[in-house]
Amino acid sequence: MAMVSIKDVAARAGVSPGTVSNVLNRPGKVAPATRERVEAAISELGFVRHGSASTLRAGHSRTIGLSVIDIGNPFFTEVAAGVEDVVSELGYAVILGNSAASPEKEDRNLRVLAEHRVRGVLITPSGEDTARLDRLREHGISVVLVDHPAHRPDQCAVAVDDVAGGRAAVAHLLARGARSIAYVTGPLTIRQCVERRTGAEAAMREAGLDPEGLRVVRAATMTAKAGEKAAAELVAQGLPEAVFCANDLLALGVLRALLRSGVRVPDDVALMGYDDIDFAAASTVSLSSMRQPTYQLGRIATELLLDECDNPDTHAHQHIMFQPELVARESTQ
Amino acid sequence: MAMVSIKDVAARAGVSPGTVSNVLNRPGKVAPATRERVEAAISELGFVRHGSASTLRAGHSRTIGLSVIDIGNPFFTEVAAGVEDVVSELGYAVILGNSAASPEKEDRNLRVLAEHRVRGVLITPSGEDTARLDRLREHGISVVLVDHPAHRPDQCAVAVDDVAGGRAAVAHLLARGARSIAYVTGPLTIRQCVERRTGAEAAMREAGLDPEGLRVVRAATMTAKAGEKAAAELVAQGLPEAVFCANDLLALGVLRALLRSGVRVPDDVALMGYDDIDFAAASTVSLSSMRQPTYQLGRIATELLLDECDNPDTHAHQHIMFQPELVARESTQ
DNA sequence: ACTCCTTTTGAAAACGTTTTAATCCTCGTC
DNA sequence: GACGAGGATTAAAACGTTTTCAAAAGGAGT
Numbered sequence: 001m002a003m004v005s006i007k008d009v010a011a012r013a014g015v016s017p018g019t020v021s022n023v024l025n026r027p028g029k030v031a032p033a034t035r036e037r038v039e040a041a042i043s044e045l046g047f048v049r050h051g052s053a054s055t056l057r058a059g060h061s062r063t064i065g066l067s068v069i070d071i072g073n074p075f076f077t078e079v080a081a082g083v084e085d086v087v088s089e090l091g092y093a094v095i096l097g098n099s100a101a102s103p104e105k106e107d108r109n110l111r112v113l114a115e116h117r118v119r120g121v122l123i124t125p126s127g128e129d130t131a132r133l134d135r136l137r138e139h140g141i142s143v144v145l146v147d148h149p150a151h152r153p154d155q156c157a158v159a160v161d162d163v164a165g166g167r168a169a170v171a172h173l174l175a176r177g178a179r180s181i182a183y184v185t186g187p188l189t190i191r192q193c194v195e196r197r198t199g200a201e202a203a204m205r206e207a208g209l210d211p212e213g214l215r216v217v218r219a220a221t222m223t224a225k226a227g228e229k230a231a232a233e234l235v236a237q238g239l240p241e242a243v244f245c246a247n248d249l250l251a252l253g254v255l256r257a258l259l260r261s262g263v264r265v266p267d268d269v270a271l272m273g274y275d276d277i278d279f280a281a282a283s284t285v286s287l288s289s290m291r292q293p294t295y296q297l298g299r300i301a302t303e304l305l306l307d308e309c310d311n312p313d314t315h316a317h318q319h320i321m322f323q324p325e326l327v328a329r330e331s332t333q
Numbered sequence: 334m335a336m337v338s339i340k341d342v343a344a345r346a347g348v349s350p351g352t353v354s355n356v357l358n359r360p361g362k363v364a365p366a367t368r369e370r371v372e373a374a375i376s377e378l379g380f381v382r383h384g385s386a387s388t389l390r391a392g393h394s395r396t397i398g399l400s401v402i403d404i405g406n407p408f409f410t411e412v413a414a415g416v417e418d419v420v421s422e423l424g425y426a427v428i429l430g431n432s433a434a435s436p437e438k439e440d441r442n443l444r445v446l447a448e449h450r451v452r453g454v455l456i457t458p459s460g461e462d463t464a465r466l467d468r469l470r471e472h473g474i475s476v477v478l479v480d481h482p483a484h485r486p487d488q489c490a491v492a493v494d495d496v497a498g499g500r501a502a503v504a505h506l507l508a509r510g511a512r513s514i515a516y517v518t519g520p521l522t523i524r525q526c527v528e529r530r531t532g533a534e535a536a537m538r539e540a541g542l543d544p545e546g547l548r549v550v551r552a553a554t555m556t557a558k559a560g561e562k563a564a565a566e567l568v569a570q571g572l573p574e575a576v577f578c579a580n581d582l583l584a585l586g587v588l589r590a591l592l593r594s595g596v597r598v599p600d601d602v603a604l605m606g607y608d609d610i611d612f613a614a615a616s617t618v619s620l621s622s623m624r625q626p627t628y629q630l631g632r633i634a635t636e637l638l639l640d641e642c643d644n645p646d647t648h649a650h651q652h653i654m655f656q657p658e659l660v661a662r663e664s665t666q
Numbered sequence: 667a668c669t670c671c672t673t674t675t676g677a678a679a680a681c682g683t684t685t686t687a688a689t690c691c692t693c694g695t696c
Numbered sequence: 697g698a699c700g701a702g703g704a705t706t707a708a709a710a711c712g713t714t715t716t717c718a719a720a721a722g723g724a725g726t
Contacts, residue, residue: 003473005712016676021714031674048472051448052385052394053712056681061385063428063449071413077405084404084431088438093445095396096429098417105421112426115384116396139381140336224611252615278557279612282585286617338682349706354684364704386682389711 004047013041024049055117062090064305065113067097067106067123068146069190070222073249074277075294076124079146082298083122086306092119099126101187101221107132114139120305122146122298127189144305146297148191150319156304158297158320162192165290165324166199167206169244169272170214172288174207176332178242178270182215184230184254185246186222193222193246196274200244215240219250227253235261239269242332248273248280251287255331259284271331286329293322337380346374357382388450395423397638398446400430400439400456402523403555406582407610408627409457412479415631416455419639425452432459434520434554440465447472453638455479455631460522477638479630481524483652489637491630491653495525498623498657499532500539502577502605503547505621507540509665511575511603515548517563517587518579519555526555526579529607533577548573552583560586568594572602575665581606581613581622588664592617604664619662626655 006024010017015034022030023038030038041047055061066083068076080096087094095116097109106126113121113136120142125133130151133143143155150157173181183200185193201211217233219226227250234243235258245251251273258265265271265285273280276291300320308315339357343350348367355363356371363371374380388394399416401409413429420427428449430442439459446454446469453475458466463484466476476488483490506514516533518526534544550566552559560583567576568591578584584606591598598604598618606613609624633653641648 006714007712017713018676018678018715019674022675025714029674034674046468046471048444048447050389050450050712052388052450053681054714055385056383056389056683057712057714059681059714066429071417072407072410074405074407077410080404080429081431084429088431088441091441091445093428093449095426096399096413096417098414098421108421108424111381112424114381116426117383117385135379138379224615252612256615279585279615282557282589282612282617283615284617284619339684340682350683351685351706351708352704355705358684362704367704383682386711387684389713390682390684392684392711 004045005050006047009038009041009045009047012045013038060309061117061119063093063095063116063118064302065095065097065109065116065118065121065123067099067109067113067121069099069101069124069126071096071098073222073247073275074279075248075275075292078277078294079124079298079301082295082300083302084298086299086302090306101126101190103127103129103189110136114141117141119309120144122301122305124148125191128191142305142308144301144308146301149321150317154317156301156308156317156319158301158304158322160292160297160322160324162195162324163199163202165274165292166196166244167203168199168324168326169196169274169290170200170203171206172326172328172332173242173244173270173272174203174209176242176270178240179209180213180215180240180242182217182234182240182243183246184217184219184227184234184243184250186219186226186250188218190222196246222247222250224249224253224256227251227255228257230254231257231261235263239263242270242272244272246274248275248277248287248289251289251331252279252283255283255285255287266331266333273331276327280327281329285331288329288332289327290324291327292324296322337378338383339380342371342374342378342380345378346371393642394450394452396426396428396449396451397635398428398430398442398449398451398454398456400432400442400446400454402432402434402457402459404429404431406555406580406608407612408581408608408625411610411627412457412631412634415628415633416635417631419632419635423639434459434523436460436462436522443469447474450474452642453477455634455638457481458524461524475638475641477634477641479634482654483650487650489634489641489650489652491634491637491655493625493630493655493657495528495657496532496535498607498625499529499577500536501532501657501659502529502607502623503533503536504539505659505661505665506575506577506603506605507536507542509575509603511573512542513546513548513573514575514577515550515567515573516577516579517550517552517560517567517583519552519559519583521551523555529579555580555583557582557586557589560584560588561590563587564590564594568596572596575603575605577605579607581608581610581620584620584622584664585612585616588616588618588620599664599666606664609660613660614662618664621662621665622660623657624660625657630655
């Protein structure tokens with residue numbers, strides 16, 4: 001329990017605490033000779049700066065919050081990797097929050113982030129309630145939306161066009177000859193699920209089909225397990241010619257359950273996922289999917305956030321929208 | 334930029350700041366009437382406690398650190414889920430660090446955690462250098478090892494028997510009739526890789542084979558991509574009858590590359606992974622693997638850590654060692 | 667020797683909370 | 697009606713840093 005403070009360092013180096021602080025934060029402002037002396041004292045004493053004291057006095061922390069919907073989903077893991085890579089050299093800490101698509105958990109996480117006075121928050125909101133995000137901003141905490149379009153102009157957001165993605169996915173299935181299509185979705189509170197569906201319906205309309213014909217199966221969560229359950233439902237009610245899943249995890253679950261029931265993919269049923277996670281290409285029947293620039297999403301969002309924090313006056317808010325890319329594999333051959 | 338402080342709340346409620354603090358931290362100590370008044374003021378003013386100030390004065394934070402080797406590996410994601418579930422109701426924050434098996438990155442992350450004066454650290458160390466962990470403890474930060482046996486008696490650790498796992502895996506391959514076996518491993522700085530190999534060699538010895546016969550292929554990282562590369566090497570140098578991978582990610586990469594080269598699994602080569610991540614069961618040829626109580630690892634480690642922090646005197650350090658379980662699937666049929 | 671810069675350092679206040687010790691009340695008891 | 701006991705509340709000091717402002721030191725020019 002060493003508890004070496006800046007004062008001890010100052011005493012050891014024969015300078016004042018203020019100078020030590022300068023060495024730490026504005027090394028340019030202090031003469032090389034003194035700086036060296038201070039640095040020596042720091043390492044001799046094993047001093048490590050008390051982040052909370054620093055945050056308290058300086059008024060801002062070196063911490064950002066990252067709130068995702070499902071940390072078990074490789075999509076978000078890859079986003080997190082992008083965030084990490086940008087942030088780690090800067091000595092920033094990332095506080096991770098997993099909302100599990102529950103507004104209450106998300107609330108609790110945001111509250112924790114607010115208490116920690118994080119510099120900013122990267123969030124993939126799990127619902128459309130923008131109020132709590134606005135409340136964060138009132139506390140001086142910047143917010144950048146990840147995989148979600150902006151709520152308002154004075155805000156950064158990095159997203160991927162989910163309507164376009166849903167349309168492309170279903171257009172692909174239709175082009176392959178499927179006429180009856182099921183859409184396996186997660187909770188309808190999740191925007192991505194809704195928009196991909198909108199796109200899917202648009203594709204049907206464009207093909208001259210009634211969008212009402214899109215059979216929607218709702219899964220409780222966007223996991224493989226939930227996908228298996230959804231597939232059971234499909235099997236019980238009679239199979240469509242093609243299934244479009246809101247997510248690769250759902251699709252992998254659907255695939256597993258279908259194969260187990262003796263349904264052949266893609267011969268009996270074609271199958272499309274979304275996100276193109278690494279495992280999509282490796283699955284039993286390799287999975288067609290919609291690829292998104294996931295890692296980039298994390299990187300760019302973080303860069304925007306940091307710019308907003310560091311240059312509040314010159315910062316230009318940006319709404320970036322990527323286009324997803326169809327990757328056709330065995331499951332829709 | 335509201336910046337409501339405890340003083341404002343106190344003024345509004347007509348009490349002193351000390352009383353507000355009591356309402357926040359020891360609600361029992363304050364009369365119901367005043368408490369209500371204070372709570373009303375809190376919500377009217379939208380007060381949120383300044384965590385750094387609290388940490389600074391109280392001497393301890395409501396934050397723990399989680400340092401993993403690869404956040405992209407579902408194994409660690411599941412550990413993280415276990416951690417999250419324990420911690421989230423307590424209002425604790427989790428600072429995530431990804432060491433990417435690099436001691437430098439791990440160092441940097443630990444430094445950040447030390448600066449933040451986290452309550453404790455959960456870590457899967459990426460090497461055997463215990464010095465920096467001891468340094469953390471000197472700063473009064475508890476450390477619990479995850480998926481790693483204890484370095485010292487006065488320390489908690491939750492691990493899985495990797496030697497036993499390696500032995501069981503290779504014994505399984507031998508029982509299936511394989512005589513030439515390759516071991517695809519990650520960096521040898523990673524203990525898990527080394528111990529699984531030790532187990533593998535033990536299994537060979539027990540079967541009357543020369544453990545030197547175990548062909549070791551080293552991959553730079555424990556990812557699917559690195560697995561593909563390793564498989565290419567195997568193919569080029571002549572295939573063994575069975576391949577044991579230190580990790581499911583490696584195994585999935587090996588599998589993908591083998592199939593692409595026209596090698597049949599398990600007919601030409603049997604394949605075993607390790608970790609039994611969700612995707613192992615879903616892959617092209619479902620993957621035999623060693624299952625570990627991953628989620629439990631995270632949960633229990635966190636509980637131990639919190640107990641150590643909250644009851645430093647009554648706390649009994651524990652070294653928990655789980656046994657892995659073999660899951661046989663198609664890849665070793 | 668003096669002034670006038672520039673560069674470097676130091677003293678002290680402030681950040682928002684927790685906590686200790688002290689004060690103030692309210693009651694019950696004698 | 698005085699006295700204490702005991703609970704509720706408060707005032708004030710601390711936690712370790714950053715930052716502002718002023719002062720000191722050093723150098724150059726007269």
